[in-house]
Amino acid sequence: MAFLPPVVARLMDQVVKPAALVLGLSTLVPPAEARTDRPATFVDVAQLVPGLILDVRYHGADNFVGTRVDGYEAARCFLTRPAAEALAKVAEDARRQGYLLKLFDCYRPARAVAHFARWAADLADERTKATYYPDLDKSELFKEGYIASRSGHSRGSTLDLTLVHAATGAEADMGTPFDLFSPLSWPDSDAVTASQKANRIRLADLMKRHGFAPFAKEWWHFTLKDEPFPNTYFDFPIR
Numbered sequence: 001m002a003f004l005p006p007v008v009a010r011l012m013d014q015v016v017k018p019a020a021l022v023l024g025l026s027t028l029v030p031p032a033e034a035r036t037d038r039p040a041t042f043v044d045v046a047q048l049v050p051g052l053i054l055d056v057r058y059h060g061a062d063n064f065v066g067t068r069v070d071g072y073e074a075a076r077c078f079l080t081r082p083a084a085e086a087l088a089k090v091a092e093d094a095r096r097q098g099y100l101l102k103l104f105d106c107y108r109p110a111r112a113v114a115h116f117a118r119w120a121a122d123l124a125d126e127r128t129k130a131t132y133y134p135d136l137d138k139s140e141l142f143k144e145g146y147i148a149s150r151s152g153h154s155r156g157s158t159l160d161l162t163l164v165h166a167a168t169g170a171e172a173d174m175g176t177p178f179d180l181f182s183p184l185s186w187p188d189s190d191a192v193t194a195s196q197k198a199n200r201i202r203l204a205d206l207m208k209r210h211g212f213a214p215f216a217k218e219w220w221h222f223t224l225k226d227e228p229f230p231n232t233y234f235d236f237p238i239r
């Protein structure tokens with residue numbers, strides 16, 4: 001982080017950081033160790049994996065913030081090479097089963113997470129509540145774990161995705177849309193139909209077979225278990 005005058009630094013340490021932590025918003029203060037360079041090991045997934053569908057939701061306005069998110073300067077999807085190579089195997093298996101992969105988010109700059117935190121702190125702005133968090137208070141989204149204050153996405157080996165029927169182009173019915181922050185989106189939810197549950201299991205099985213770990217609160221979110229940067233958060237923009 002840039003040099004701060006002692007009085008400001010003290011204010012940050014004694015007031016802002018503790019308050020942010022209580023609110024579950026530690027990224028109000030961006031992690032000091034976020035790297036702003038793009039290591040050569042990050043690859044443009046679309047160039048490595050044929051047939052992917054990209055719907056980079058934080059590049060447009062169709063997301064819970066309701067605007068383009070900081071750091072998303074292009075609708076591109078970057079992952080570390082090991083994650084992209086594992087995803088290529090997932091895509092091959094999925095195609096054999098009659099499905100394509102649709103990616104919603106891949107590497108996420110730390111500045112995007114900071115944007116999420118600023119949005120979450122503005123409790124008066126509830127424009128996207130009905131679509132994205134109908135049953136939760138906005139103040140609970142970080143605390144309940146639906147949005148991470150230090151996201152695995154910023155480490156470059158985490159992605160959000162779904163399955164698409166290759167024959168029709170229709171998304172597989174997962175019971176909820178992407179980024180519905182609700183217990184209904186928990187992969188194990190019993191409130192979805194048997195066929196929706198089967199679709200979630202199909203996606204999770206494909207991902208697990210190639211080294212990705214699922215997330216208990218979002219059926220679409222997976223992290224490569226053997227990720228190359230388990231402790232490094234990046235902040236280069238997507239362009």
Ligand SMILES: C[C@@H](N)C(=O)N[C@H](C)C(=O)O
Pocket residue numbers: 105145146147148149150151152153160179218221
């Ligand atoms: C915001 C949602 N798409 C997501 O990725 N949530 C997890 C918990 C994260 O922010 O890392």
Ligand SMILES: [Zn+2]
Pocket residue numbers: 105153158159160220221222
């Ligand atoms: Zn995610």
